[in-house]
Amino acid sequence: MRCLLSVLLLVSSAAWAQVLPSWNEGDAKTRVVAFVQAVTDEKGKDYVPPAARIAVFDNDGTLWAEQPLYFQLVFMLEQVKAAAPKHPEWQDNPAFKALMAHDQKELMKMSHRPLLALVGIANSGTTVEAYDLAIRDWLATAQHPKFKRPYTDLVFQPMQELLAYLRENGFKTFIVSGGSVEFMRPWAEKAYGIPAEQIIGSQQQVEYKVRNGKPVLVRESKFAFVDDGPGKPVGIYRSIGRRPVAAFGNSDGDLQMLQFTAAGEGRRLALIVHHDDAEREFAYDRQSHIGKLDKAWDEAKANNWIVVSMKSDWKRIFAFEK
C-alpha cells in the first residue's frame, strides 16, 4: 500500500513537472495553473462547468510573432503589388506609391484605411478557394527577415503548451484575431490544435454565386467585419455567444476582449504577453506601431492581470531554439 502511494506521488510530481515545460517557475506559471485547478475543482467555489470553459486567444503577438510587420500584411502587400498591372488607377494613389517605394516611414504615418482599401480590391473577384491556395503557396515559400524561416515556425512554444494544457482541462480554445480568418485557417489547426470553426477574425465580404453551374463564394472588396479592439467582444458574442472565462492578448487591440472577459462573474483569467526579449524575439511596447502595448498594460497593472515577461517567464520562445 505504501508502495502504491509512493508511485502515485511520483507520477503526480512528474505530471506537475510536465505542465507547461517551457515556462519558468514563477508568478505567471503559478497563477495560470492555480486558475485552471480552481475552475476545474468540482467541489471548489470557483468551479466552472466544461461547457462554459471558453478561452480566447489573440493571434498576432500572442500566439506567434508579429514584427517587423504583421505577417498577413506582408502577404497582402505582395498581393497588391501583384495586382498592380490590372489597376493603372493606383499609380496616383499615395498609399500605393509609398508601398512601391518601400517608404516605411510614409506607410507608418498613414492610417490603415487606404492600405486596406488597396488590399480589398487586390483580392476581390477570386473565389475563396483560389484565395486559400494563394495563402498556402505564400506560406510555403515566404521567409521571416530576421529568422530566415517560414513564418509558421514563429509560433510561441509556451503558448502551444498553454493551449494544450487548457484543452486537457476541458477548455474550448478559440482564436480572436484582428487578422482575417482566411489567413489563419490553413495552418492554425496544425500549429495550435484549433480547428477552422474556432477561429474568429476580420472578414472581407463574400458573395454566393453560381459560376459555370458550380456554386462558389467570391470575394468582394469591402470588409464585412473588423475584429479588433471593441470589435473583439462583438466577434466573441456573435460566434461564441458566451463570455469567456480566460483571455490572452498582447496589445491595446486586445484591451476590450480582456476587459469583457475579466468583468464576467466568478473567477476569470486575463493575461498579457509582454515582448521584452530583443535577443530571442523582439522588444517593444508603448511606442510600437505594430502591437502597441500601452493602455492595456496600465489596465493590467491596475487590475492585477497576469503580465508575462517573454524574457524571464519563458525558457524558450520557439520550438526551433536549441
Add this chain to the structure above:
Amino acid sequence: MRCLLSVLLLVSSAAWAQVLPSWNEGDAKTRVVAFVQAVTDEKGKDYVPPAARIAVFDNDGTLWAEQPLYFQLVFMLEQVKAAAPKHPEWQDNPAFKALMAHDQKELMKMSHRPLLALVGIANSGTTVEAYDLAIRDWLATAQHPKFKRPYTDLVFQPMQELLAYLRENGFKTFIVSGGSVEFMRPWAEKAYGIPAEQIIGSQQQVEYKVRNGKPVLVRESKFAFVDDGPGKPVGIYRSIGRRPVAAFGNSDGDLQMLQFTAAGEGRRLALIVHHDDAEREFAYDRQSHIGKLDKAWDEAKANNWIVVSMKSDWKRIFAFEK
C-alpha cells in the same frame, strides 16, 4: 466461438434497430444510414476524416415547427407591441398599424423589411444579457396556438435522433438558420445538443460599451447579417470555413446551402423535410408564405436529394405524441 458470433450478430442487429427509431424503414432512412456508413468507413472510397464531417441544419421547419408563424416572429411582434408606448411615431407606420389590427392579410402582403425595421428598433438599446432574459421569459410562458404547449416542445423527434446519430459517428453538427442566434441559444443545447458556438444565424448589430464601469454589449437597431438564402453559404464560410458534407433544410431559404453542400467534392448528403402531415403537424409547400418549398423541391427532384415525407417517413413527429 459460434456462440460468441451469435451474440455479436444479435448485438449488431439490435444496434441497427435502435438507429433512428422514430424513422420508418424506407428509402429516406436507408439512404441516410448508407451515407453515414460510407463516409465513416476508413477503407471505403467515400471516407471523410472526422474533422471534415460537418453537418449543417436549418432550424425553422427542419428541426422544429414554424407554422402558423415563425416562433421568433411571434416573440418579436410582442416585443414591438410592448415598445409601442415609447414610439409615438409608429402610429402612422403601415406595418405597425397592420400588426396592431392583427391584419394577417396586410402583413403577408408586405415585404419583411418594414416589420424587421420595427423589430430592430424595439429591441435596441438593451444589453445582450437583458435581451437573453426577455427571450427566456417568453419561452417559459408562451404557448403554441395549435398544440397548446411551449414552443420548445415542438422540436422534431426524428431530427433529434438524426443529430445524435451523426454526432455518434464523428460529425460536428451546426445550426444555420435565418432566425437570430440569440433566439436559439437559450434552448438549442438542451433540445438538440448543439452548443451556442455552433449556431449560425442572423445578427443584429451589437456595440461594445462601458456602462457604470462594466463592459457590456448593447443591441443596435440595424441588422449586421441576414443568414438566409444566399446568406447561408456565406454564414457557413464565415463561421465554419469548410464546405459541409451534409445539409438539411425544408424550404427555398435553404436552397443555396443545399446547393453549396451538394457541389462539394466526394460523397455528399442533401436532405429536405417535406411538411405533408396536416393532422400531426402542418401541410404546406409551394404556396406557403412561411417555409415556402418550391424551387428547392424542384432542385431536389432534379438532383436526387432525399425528400423526407413527414407523413410516411416519420413514425412520430413530436416526443409528446403517444
